[in-house]
Amino acid sequence: MKQSIFRLLIVLLPFLLFYSCYTNINKQRKVKNISAFTKLYGYVRWFHPSDEAQKIDWKKFAVYGVKKVENAPNDQALRDSLLKLFRPIAPTLSIMLVGEKATQTINYKPKNHKKFDKTYWQHFGVYLGKASNSYRSIRVNRKNSLLQGKPDLLYLDKLPIIANYARVRLSFDAKSIDNFKAYFGFINFHKIQEFILNPNIINHNQYQSSEWTKIKIEDFATSNKNTFIIAFQQNGLNPVFIDNIKIEYLEDEVWKTYPIENGSFSNYLNKNKQVGSGKYDYYKSNIKRLLIKDTNKDNFCIRIKKTDSLFAETPGEYDILQKQITKGLRIKLPIVLHTNENNTYPILDSGELLKLKEAIEKVEYTHPYNWLGSYTIAWNVFQHFFPYHEELDVQWKNELIPGIMSLYNTQSNQQALKEFRRLMSKTKDGHLTIKSLYDERDYFLPIRWQWIEDQLVIISSHYQVDIPKGSIVNKIAGQPAKAYFNKIGPLVPAPTEGFHNYKMEMYTLKGAYNDSIELTIKTPQERTQSFYLRFKRKTPLFNNPNDSLPRFRSLKNGITYCNMGTLPEDIYIKHLEKLKSSSALIFDLRNYPGSAAYTIIRNLMPLEDTIKPYYMPQTIYPDRKDVNYNNTGWNLKPNEVQFKQPVVFLTNAMAISYAESIMLWVKHYGLGTIIGQPTAGTNGNINMIGLPVGKLVFTGLKVEFPDGTQHFARGVLPDIEVKQTVEAFREGRDLQLEKAVEFLSKIIIAE
Template sequence: MIRLNFRIGFLIISFGLIWGCSRNEIPQKKKVENIKAFAKLYGYVRWFHPSDEAQQIDWDRFACYGVKTVDSAPNSEALKDSLLKLFLPLAPTLEINSSSDEKDFEISKITPPETSGFYPVYWQHSGVKLNQTPGNVYKSIRVGRINKLDYNKTTPLGKSIPASRFSQKAVKLEAFVKSGNGGSGQLFFEGFNRNDYMNLSAALKPIYLKKSKWEKIVIERTVKPDDLNIFFGFNCLDTSGVFIDDIRLSVKNHNNRDSVVYENDFNNLNGNDLEEFFFDKNLPFDVKYLTDQSGENGYFSIRYNDKNFRLFEKKPEFGESICERIHPDLFVQLPVVLMADDQHVFPVANKESFNSLQNELNLWQSEIYKDLGSLVVVWNIIQHFFPYFDEVDVDWEKEFKTALNEYYDMEDFEKVLRKFTAKLNDGHVNVLVPNYKNINQLPIKWEWISENLLITEVYDQNSGLLPGTIVKKIANKKAKKYFAKMEPYIPAPTIGFVRKASENLSLQGTPGDSVRLDIIKPDGTKDIVYLKYSLHPLEHYNKSLNKTRYKILKDNIYYLNLDQISMAEIDSLMPDLVKCKGIICDLRGYPNNNHEFWSHLMTQQDTAGHWLGIPQFIFPNQKNRAGYYYPNIGTGMTPQNPHIDAPVVLITDARAISYAESVAMIVKHYNLATIIGQPTAGTNGAFNSLVLPNNIRFVYTGSKVVSLDNSQHFGVGVLPDVYVDKTIKSIWQDEFLNKAMKILQMKNNSNN
């Protein structure tokens, strides 16, 4: 019996070895090379090949299915066959050859037998429009094949007004409107907060305009405390047009009277002068100024018009193609311009093959390859559209290979993606996991000061810890090594940014768990404590905030915390601010929509408009970039009364990111204040985002920001005029604030 069991066991083990070999007969190195080849071709066809078939596919499913199809190819010939089977139903003119067979693309293959009535179709990208960013600044169109439905709930013409002065007040929009015969338009009147900008399509709720006779529309809204802007705009999805006249925006004041915020009857415009409105020229609409028969009464119209519409002038020529190596043994050729008539793009793919592929995608439900497919998507978006490769020293293809290998090795997708995208040094990069596992934070705040990790705040008085405690070890690891282990997962545009991010990330853990801390108390004695992860991140954040909105300091110097104080409250303080001896503005955080404060210090209008550019593309791999689109997003601030003559100091550090940096850039450029502290985050611009095949949301910066003097901002930030470093004294006093006070006192003494 024992002998029999031994034999059975041996057979089972032998069978397991044979089965295991058959499962893993393709080396990981080859799998990675296969997926890289698929990924490159995926990006070329999805974003740069203009066939009709490529627009009808579910690209998320295709990414996952494609990885599954190619990863087991044993050699380059098998890989080529798999790629052709995948892509020919979408790109019938695709050619894949061995590197030794490189040849010129045959233009005859894409030339219709009869060219009469045909016109070119090709892609143009201003940034790139992704599946979760409707209505934002990024656009992608197939010239000659524009889908009108893509422009539902967009606003080609509108006006945005800062909401800070109208918080919790009733605002009213009045306008006379009509639609062309048989047509319809859309009117929008909304308040937008930060979350709304993540998905403008959901935030925009249109009022439909269908009457062909003039009618007065009246809409009222109450401005919410978190609204950043009040916005009204118009749209029309047909050629009959929508017509607008006599716009009036008013707010109900405390005396219950309407105060006019904006008013225009359009009777005194010259020609097509609508510059005070936001007009998005990257949309297929005509906006015209019109008058009645008398020539005295003016109004304007919006009409949808996609005929000959392009995002920008530069275009690829018929016959130009993608000619790239996708694998050590494979070379791909693919046209970027095809010819089309009103029925189809030439040539038409094999319908049977296309339907077969569609059926495969519809039936295929495997979860296994969603992570690898998501890596394919992310790599392509960054490869073709990330605006900062000139500033970031990264071999993106090499990092893709590393990410694929790491996923195969440990299969923790979230960690792999965070580490992969952290290499971009983009502070906007984020990996948002749905239904993310619960995390808590330790009830303390700690910072690196003078080479020591010091506890600076304690939120649990029963912990026995005190500010000034030095933490030597965390979970039996030296504090520096503990931090070093997490830093590769943090996108680090500046040293200050990664330090602040790691100080926060290192506090996170599983709710209810404890961590061992080896500490040195302020009195010099050593101890070991076990601290629970007891605070929800939001509760921890709220406890760490400086909630002081403003205060009056010594010598009639005012302190304004821009992270907390509203513009309405600043307005209420204005009579005192114009008479004070100095103002300290704290920008160690995110402004509470109060940037208009700085208009009271300005002596000239803000005319800097080309600091944010959206890169334009017609070819993959960012070759021969078409240029930049500069949306009119400058502050447009003009000097406002009352003018503040008092000296101002602005405190900032790496917590100032994005909008906060826009404010700091204005202050720096127009010399509105002495800036002290540390560099800002070095991350500004409009973010872009999409939901990946595995339902994780990926965020990155899609536009390029430079300083207002055209110098590099990314990874540099706004630099202070006076640097301040923290010492152990900062535990008991705000050294940055003290420095600001000294600067203002010196300025006042020199003026006396």
């Protein structure tokens, strides 16, 4: 019997080996096909300006295309599949076998081409949908370039309302042949993005007058909603003219004027050569802002006029993209087309496009194609538009084929989600978030832990969970805590060690509802205990340990402590006199800033701010070729109240994004001594794109230090580094705060 089985295996072995090799080769062929589609997808979607390409659902097309090219047996068949997919939306596309001459000559020029304009893509960052706040993408000289049209933000500033409530009105002169929208209202500074996503959340009305007309709009400001917005949106083709912007607030039944910068536009070239208040510069508009002199006015006014370009750079007149998309295939794709008022040229038979759209609408998001389609989109967004390629230690273009293969090998949506996280984490983008339809990890454990001195320490637990504070977690689910975290590490994107630890701490606290996990801990009294905890909380125990600290504390030697992370501006204003009279100040920014942070910096600024550390990519070519940058800043101005005493800022890796901007200004201008640990190394406005499996959030704006050195993956470094210890934590001591008090006390005594 044994001999018979052995003989059978000898006979079958060659066939089994052949089948295994064939399966592997076949899978490699499929991955190669999908990689070719992925590259071409990005080139056509974001760099080919045909009208047809704007008329399909690109999210569904990503999944549909993967399915269509997957089984092409060779390069010839792959070429045919790609042409069938893309010709209805890119009629001037050519695909050739390597070494083969173009078999079809495509006429790029209409007969009367001199009467046509040229159209091409310009990307200011990249516009990916309504959540793309500061980002823009247009096809130059196409009337639908402005399909993302948002109001032109002229003024964004804080009205220092000390009272809880104030009546405020905006007045301005306007004229426009077509109707236009005017926006005026108040919002919490930290909710500005809500206005960017939906401008209609504040007061707005439509107006139209071919002659100069005085317009007034009223709103109410509170201590919590004191950031005012003035914006206008041109609705027609004709420009809107605005002049004499004035803000007044009612105090003791008397209307008083609040001064705003250059509201009459009489200063033709203000210092920043731009209109209004540019200190925040949250987004550039599709609307051109020009100071001009109107024939019916005796001074200058503002003209708001739609533009067909975002920046000056343009491609060559007949630029054609030539790329090799596999070892066996190359493409030629125009990135500049002729256009008139009606359409781009050449015009394709609409029947082909209609058939493609109908087929796309029927596509189903099934595993693994939903993930392969999502990777097609995500890989391209990072390949063409992620601003931190030079700082990465991976070549993103080389991640395409391994990424496709790894997703192709997954057996379920949950397994694919885990693999997708691993692939995206290679960007080390601390803002990166994957919001997936298949993520079951929506609940939290009733504890918080933190790595201190290379040990995982329980820093808080719910009162119903009897785990002593300061206990060391030795094992999680039967594994050593370090090993458990090391397995999670590749799934969590972060550029610095400190922020990576913080994100892993949060990630490991999440799980599916009612799932349980075993923890083995050693208490401060050296007792070993085991606990079974369940993921049942809808929110974490708290977002940041420092959020629970008091807003103000009086310390020894006349030092005052101020927690910037939980501090509203109205509360801060009420404590100004106390802060001014303190011998020294400690500002705690080991968390995300409250609404008072901006004003605090202005209380410390001795001179007008000139730095511009924010760099918006300006892209016209794929693969980040010849990218230029538009750099901006805050244009801060000193407040009347100035702190002259010694100042310390506390910070650590939980200071991310806006908090890092604050620390960047502190570092550059020497506004205080920085004590603690490096910040997160993650800064720049976020962007978001929809995927077949959910949404992807990432950083779209580059930030550098004012001297041009790297901020990403480094962060703002402290002047004096201090790390917490387990012993100090158990004793309830804050070593960073203690160091700040010690440092300032020496200065006070010396003076």
